Amino acid sequence: MPLIDTLSRSGAFGPGDIEWLHLLTNEWQIIADTGYCDILLWVPEAVLDGSHHLLSQPLESDTGFLCLAQIRPSTTHTVFHTDRVGQQLSAGLLERAVASWNSHTPKGTDDEHTIKDIILDTEFIPLIRNGRPVALLSVHRENLGTRKRQQAERAYRDVAHHLLQMVSRGAWPEFSAPVGTAHGNPRVSDGLLMLDTNGSVLYASPNALSIYKRLGFSGDMVGESLLHLTRSLLPAGEKADETLPLVLTGRMPWRAEIKAKRQNVTFRAIPLRQFSRLGEERYGALLLCRDVTELRRRELEMMSKDATIREIHHRVKNNLQTVSALLRLQSRRMNSVEAKEGLEQAMRRVSTIAMVHEALSQGLTQEVNFDDLIGRQFNLAAELASPDQHVNTRIVGSFGKLPSQIATPLALVINEIVANAVEHGLAGQTGEVTLSCSHDYKPSGEHIMVVSIADNGVGLTEETKMMLESGAPSSGLGTQIVMTLVSSELGGSIHWSSVKPHGTLVTIEVLLSG
Incomplete structure (x- = not known):
């Protein structure tokens, strides 16, 4: 059963809670990919059974949780090879889950848990909206001991940490951000940049560096203003998307696209915010970028093919109408009633086929x-x-x-x-x-x-x-x-x-x- 339907049946959630949880499960792939982790969404079983008060009161220590959604990383191997949706939280993790829910704070497990010879680090993240928890995330990573992490891994894990903090406060995802899997929507594996408050680059992933090299920039991006750097690569007189400055400085959670050196690149900004006495205050941004040159070329090719097919149907219709008119002229010259009727029937059949081609010439599909x-x-x-x-x-x-x-x-x-x-x-x-x-x-x-x-x-x-x-x-x-x-x-x-x-x-x- 879809997540929205399952939560709606309980009647325990406030305005916007279910929609926000649904939005989160549409966007949490970013966290799984940057955190190299599997993430599961849990809700107390009693809440799903109709106990409305549990969202505003502490849970009993033996309260069970049910998994409603699961996401695996695409940047590393998964730690769960079976689907956990619909399963109950194991007894060994229940104490920490209840403690995280009741305290409104993240809780890691005291002991390392092993699954199929993999040592896991598990952390519970409560999802707080309007001062009360509405669900619980469990974040599962493989414990790699004292292995020294590379710069990319450290940067990616920092991103995941920032996003999880925002998720816990209900500050991300934002309802104002575009949703859906639009063509060219950038992913973590396509290219990632970390920006400071002013829009200067703190970190650029290897794929992001490759994208900018194809755009014509081959220097070190760290410390550069991403907006100024990108504008310098655009053709002279090129009118960029008006949202581009807000996206490339990480000020708004929007998307933009540029074209330079025959390359098309899409950007998506995720402002990073921390809670202060002034409220949610932006302190940087995560920027995802993707080279969509080939994708746009195929889209243009498909549009050209569609236009060609419509034009062919239009010309066939015109030719058939010409044939029908010729048959009509010929029938008028006939003295034989039988021949005249035969030509009129042929004219009617040709006209019928012409009407089908006329309908096909007006649409984008062959229907x-x-x-x-x-x-x-x-x-x-x-x-x-x-x-x-x-x-x-x-x-x-x-x-x-x-x-x-x-x-x-x-x-x-x-x-x-x-x-x-x-x-x-x-x-x-x-x-x-x-x-x-x-x-x-x-x-x-x-x-x-x-x-x-x-x-x-x-x-x-x-x-x-x-x-x-x-x-x-x-x-x-x-x-x-x-x-x-x-x-x-x-x-x-x-x-x-x-x-x-x-x-x-x-x-x-x-x-x-x-």
Whole structure:
């Protein structure tokens, strides 16, 4: 069950608590990656059972905790190879967890705990909002003894320590910060910089140095103003994002992007704050950066392909409309009634295909809003079949969006059946043709669309019905086209039947997905 749903059921949390915890679990990958640690989110079991008062009163020493979320680092190996979500906190750690909750302070374990030959350091961090704990984090790292840590590891662990302190006070993540996994969102492994209050660089990770080298800077970044350094690398006259100064000085938790030397780089700032008598006071910032040049190139390529495909559909539509117009001109020169009718039917079929390409030329996907398309096509097919005849048309149900490989043959099939219903079913009389669509799922999970076209005309004789379903040459070109499209293009089936008191019903089953 999603975290929000689990917490909402308890009814124990105040305004914004659940949303903030959800925001934290969206952002805590940064802590896991910089702290080289696994992190688990715990909530007292009694709170989830509806004991509202536990959030404002000390816990009993035997109060159990349930794990609701877990994150693993991507910068080192995990210490938990099994998913802990839904499990209870072990008895050996329970005392420290309760002590951390009741004292509102972080608590480490007195003794080292071992899991699968790995010695762990465990620390509990209470999450305080509005003066009361709302959850508990447990931070688990492998104990490496007295091994001397490299500069990068020390800097990363300092970052994690700063962020955990802010998390404990409910000061991070901030609701004003952009959320989500947008394309190009920088990660810890992409590049990390530590800034002081003035925006000068205190530390730059090797990947961050590589990014700036590709931008044209090869010196030592430490001590440099990141804003001034970055601006000096931008092309002359380049108008940078107006948020760039606030991001590159770490003043606001925003994102920005620059382009220089044919390189695209995104930045994300996380202001670091400490609590003072003046409130939350900024004392530095963490800045993540990422080279998104290849990503932006692929996005541009995809946009270009989409535009090309839309242009192709547009030109195909224009060409088909030209063919339709030529057929119309040719039909007017025909003296034979049979030849004239044949050309008019061909013109109608070409126009139907053109309408599908017109719909495809207006969208970004190869899907057609079939309800919009068939709404126009259905009425047009009835009018073209018999211009001097009054026929009412009615649509029941919704087709939804259909892929082009389904939309084109289905539109042609409906066009042929409607024309046949007007010309032969109603046979020059006033009547009604109804188009219906419904969706169903077979026990095997296959998505079936059932399309039916009904008229209140003269109906079918048994002989005519057998001839239609056999697809014999004597059944006519339109029927043969329908049978071929339904079986080969739609992978479906078609059935003719009579309806009472009189009329014909054509039912088509189309398999949309397996």
